[in-house]
Amino acid sequence: MLRVAITGAVGRMGKTLIETVQTSPQMVLTAAVDRPDSSLIGADVGEVVGLDKIGIQIVGDLTQVLDSFDVLIDFTHPTVTLKNIEICCKAKKAMVIGTTGFNSAERGQLEAACNTIPIVFAANFSVGVNLCFKLVETAARVLGNDVDIEIIEAHHRDKVDAPSGTALRMGEVVADALGRDLAKVAVYGREGQTGARTREAIGFATIRAGDIVGEHTVLFAADGERIEITHKASSRMTFAKGAARSARWVVGKPAGLYDMQDVLGLK
Numbered sequence: 529m530l531r532v533a534i535t536g537a538v539g540r541m542g543k544t545l546i547e548t549v550q551t552s553p554q555m556v557l558t559a560a561v562d563r564p565d566s567s568l569i570g571a572d573v574g575e576v577v578g579l580d581k582i583g584i585q586i587v588g589d590l591t592q593v594l595d596s597f598d599v600l601i602d603f604t605h606p607t608v609t610l611k612n613i614e615i616c617c618k619a620k621k622a623m624v625i626g627t628t629g630f631n632s633a634e635r636g637q638l639e640a641a642c643n644t645i646p647i648v649f650a651a652n653f654s655v656g657v658n659l660c661f662k663l664v665e666t667a668a669r670v671l672g673n674d675v676d677i678e679i680i681e682a683h684h685r686d687k688v689d690a691p692s693g694t695a696l697r698m699g700e701v702v703a704d705a706l707g708r709d710l711a712k713v714a715v716y717g718r719e720g721q722t723g724a725r726t727r728e729a730i731g732f733a734t735i736r737a738g739d740i741v742g743e744h745t746v747l748f749a750a751d752g753e754r755i756e757i758t759h760k761a762s763s764r765m766t767f768a769k770g771a772a773r774s775a776r777w778v779v780g781k782p783a784g785l786y787d788m789q790d791v792l793g794l795k
């Protein structure tokens with residue numbers, strides 16, 4: 529039985545991950561961590577997330593439960609994830625990371641940790657989105673420089689980073705396929721006298737509203753026709769199932785940086 533710890537346990541993804549792990553016959557939740565000053569520290573995590581009591585109390589410090597798990601699933605915040613990476617490196621524990629919003633220095637720290645432990649890191653754990661990455665790559669290669677490419681994403685009102693990690697990954701896939709440097713060609717939102725767009729630009733537009741789980745469109749617009757590749761998530765369960773699958777896959781792998789494409793065998 530794979531022993532799983534979850535950080536951000538009472539967050540939107542944490543709750544969904546706990547339900548997913550608890551209903552998986554190959555996995556058992558053995559630790560649940562949330563912020564140290566949470567009023568829920570000490571409470572039974574099953575009850576807190578709306579299931580029956582499961583006998584696992586929420587703790588505020590990952591180091592207290594280090595002996596209890598084989599793999600940590602972390603969907604929190606970049607600063608929290610980086611602290612957890614440090615702890616997991618010392619204890620040689622595998623990780624699955626879904627947190628988005630890392631800046632380039634933070635991303636460098638995450639990548640450095642992969643010399644010590646195996647980490648599956650993906651901006652999106654849905655199988656459908658990972659298929660879309662492939663479709664987007666193919667579309668970019670076929671349509672090449674004859675189209676304008678824009679990426680539109682929509683999420684719930686409480687999302688704290690923009691553009692979404694998935695939108696940025698889609699931008700990287702397009703840029704790589706076309707030999708462009710995303711840092712040079714990305715345009716994040718437009719306002720005022722912007723001038724005409726260049727062909728090379730990869731535009732990003734962000735919507736934050738209501739309870740939208742996550743929607744992404746890559747638009748390839750030519751003169752006379754356009755192609756739109758769209759993914760719409762209607763439940764966080766799709767991300768949680770992918771993360772649980774990644775947790776089963778990563779334990780026992782050599783130290784390294786992996787993503788959902790590795791887990792799905794799409795590389």
Ligand SMILES: NC(=O)C1=CN([C@@H]2O[C@H](COP(=O)(O)OP(=O)(O)OC[C@H]3O[C@@H](n4cnc5c(N)ncnc54)[C@H](OP(=O)(O)O)[C@@H]3O)[C@@H](O)[C@H]2O)C=CC1
Pocket residue numbers: 535536537538539540541542561562563564566603604605608625626627628629650651652653654693767
């Ligand atoms: N890769 C993927 O497939 C997906 C990625 N995500 C990403 O996952 C991340 C989390 O999203 P979501 O669940 O919606 O966010 P939430 O804010 O709902 O959850 C984050 C949780 O982490 C808790 N937390 C804060 N500080 C600590 C700490 N020091 N130790 C442990 N836990 C802490 C928060 O507590 P508090 O609220 O009190 O601060 C909260 O419970 C985001 O970066 C999001 O973009 C989301 C969905 C899918």
Ligand SMILES: O=C(O)C1=N[C@H](C(=O)O)C[C@H](O)C1
Pocket residue numbers: 628651652683687691692693694695741742743
């Ligand atoms: O914060 C979210 O909710 C999500 N975040 C991820 C992202 O930033 O791409 C994945 C998913 O779209 C939901």
